[in-house]
Amino acid sequence: MKSRTLAFTFWLVAFVAMSGCSSLIPYEEEFGCKRSNNMGKCISTEEAYKEMTTGGDAAPYAKPASLKDDDESDHAQTSAKGDSQNIKKPNIGYVQYLDANYKETAKLLNSSITPVISTGDTIKIVLVPNQINEKMLLSERTLYLIVENPKFIMGDYLIEKKTPISTIFGE
Structure with missing residues (x-):
């Protein structure tokens, strides 16, 4: 009887140790993006740089895996990887701001008195x-x-x- 209680206690402790704190964490175990360090979009570093410099959106924001349909998750992965040429035109206001900034800097550098x-x-x-x-x-x-x-x-x-x-x- 004592050995059965000891074996039961051993298996109970082993089971609790293997499960860890997963039963206490209310967050999802699935990720909407397969890449690590997802910060909201499933895009590579190069696509993020292009998005930042052009002002357009390279990919839509990632949804939690529980809110996606099966068809939608496959489509999102292929569109994020393959369509790097479908980037929107640059933001006109951002381009005008950069041009004005460069002109002002050039004016300061070219003036005789600074x-x-x-x-x-x-x-x-x-x-x-x-x-x-x-x-x-x-x-x-x-x-x-x-x-x-x-x-x-x-x-x-x-x-x-x-x-x-x-x-x-x-x-």
Whole structure:
């Protein structure tokens, strides 16, 4: 009797160990895409790059396997692999944005005067801990003192010119 109980306990523990936590996980075991690391679409890296640069959709988003029909899953695999030439035309707004960005950059590079910024001068002062009296101790603090603000060396047309009040009143 003791050996039967021991054998039953052994097989019960083995069964629970083999099943693991699969009975506790509410997620599906099937994947909609056979590729690993599926992030929403069943496409290769090259197709994802083409989709990003052209602005079109290379493949539809993947559905969970439980929502697919048998015919639909076979069709999705063949269309994702074979039809790389059915990519939509590039997004017009994206192309216009890239053209405007390139033109603006070329204009800055070709202009005779480019805005150059000088770095400002800043002093870092460290106040070390000190004791004021027997019962009071000040902790370490850092103080930053701005001596000179950053300014445009060339092309300072972006900065509004201000006249100090002291020069107006002669002080």
